[in-house]
């Protein structure tokens with residue numbers, strides 16, 4: 215019997231016993247995204263009445279949580295998110311979730327330096343290999359930092375979790391684990407690609423027109439990046455590379471269509487680099503035992519100095535609104551949280567820092583509210599309470615279904631002119647009047 219099998223037996227316990235280590239006042243990190251924990255979460259929820267003032271650091275939830283259901287008023291567990299998924303956004307609307315404003319690249323450092331202690335790290339992993347390693351599967355993110363900081367590490371084994379190859383940090387060794395819980399076949403969360411509209415396709419076409427053979431791409435989340443992925447798959451682009459934060463289904467389409475080779479990358483040549491993967495079974499099957507993909511901690515993927523070592527890095531992300539000076543908001547509607555800063559600014563910065571690189575911030579020019587009223591996403595000023603995700607000196611290309619504009623180095627009047635040309639025609643006159651009041655409209659334009 216190998217040493218690791220013996221150690222496995224010693225550390226194997228039931229979910230109830232494992233969560234028995236939690237005490238009132240503890241700080242806990244829950245693994246997230248496709249590693250959202252079903253079994254340990256259920257066991258912890260059963261202890262709700264006896265536990266108080268527990269901080270749960272989580273976010274990007276891809277399954278609902280029993281601890282939130284068991285404590286709808288947040289009297290026992292506080293839900294602190296590094297980023298909101300649709301599920302976390304629902305918790306926030308219930309008054310149950312809080313946000314930690316951070317660039318995603320900083321999360322490991324925040325754990326190492328800015329949290330005084332982590333009492334427990336609970337993480338979903340794949341079954342142990344013969345060397346005593348548990349693979350983190352589709353999400354590496356901040357898990358190595360969490361494991362290094364936590365006083366107690368509990369792994370929940372999911373028999374269905376893919377084994378993902380990585381650069382480093384994609385495994386935790388049994389010697390660094392305190393308790394093992396066997397979750398059985400708990401499946402993988404299935405996140406279907408967002409439905410693509412004609413507007414998404416028009417926006418994606420403007421970006422596609424700018425892509426060149428050998429570019430190294432980062433696609434954000436949502437329908438437009440998904441549309442672009444499908445359009446790249448159908449194009450004749452070749453030798454694309456991938457250095458991204460999130461891996462989604464459309465990368466599999468691009469790979470299968472022969473668009474991605476990674477041959478022109480300066481680092482991680484030939485490999486698709488990411489920090490978390492979320493999509494359908496097609497994606498989880500693709501990453502399983504595939505040496506062509508490499509999962510890394512987020513302070514590698516999203517670090518501007520590392521990412522920008524790849525020439526021609528092209529970042530393509532979505533935003534919610536932009537003001538006429540070029541400040542981009544991608545995370546709130548006024549003061550209402552929608553998602554988070556995530557890795558947007560990391561990649562806007564990295565792409566521009568890369569030789570030949572470019573960054574694209576994309577948005578539909580309008581938003582239609584529940585009453586059917588259209589609002590321009592290009593606004594004189596950001597909605598009161600909105601936060602700035604990308605400051606105006608950082609922003610390069612902005613794209614809507616009405617065109618594409620480069621804001622780098624543009625004066626305030628050029629920004630106003632270029633952005634108004636991207637606005638929906640119904641709003642252009644009103645925007646010009648507001649630009650005049652803001653003293654960013656040239657008299658010679660009249």
Ligand SMILES: CC(=O)SCCNC(=O)CCNC(=O)[C@H](O)C(C)(C)COP(=O)(O)OP(=O)(O)OC[C@H]1O[C@@H](n2cnc3c(N)ncnc32)[C@H](O)[C@@H]1OP(=O)(O)O
Nearest residue numbers: 434435436460531532533534544547553555556557558581
């Ligand atoms: C994982 C990665 O993305 S890696 C890329 C780097 N990270 C980032 O870019 C992080 C910041 N960006 C993001 O979070 C996203 O790209 C977003 C939020 C800007 C856009 O994401 P999408 O999924 O395309 O947004 P979507 O159009 O579905 O809008 C999200 C929500 O905001 C609401 N919303 C959007 N615009 C408005 C508006 N002007 N007024 C009111 N509500 C609005 C939508 O109704 C939706 O709400 P719901 O889910 O409750 O129905």
Ligand SMILES: CCCC(=O)O
Nearest residue numbers: 274297318556557558
């Ligand atoms: C976890 C961060 C997700 C994002 O960048 O959108």
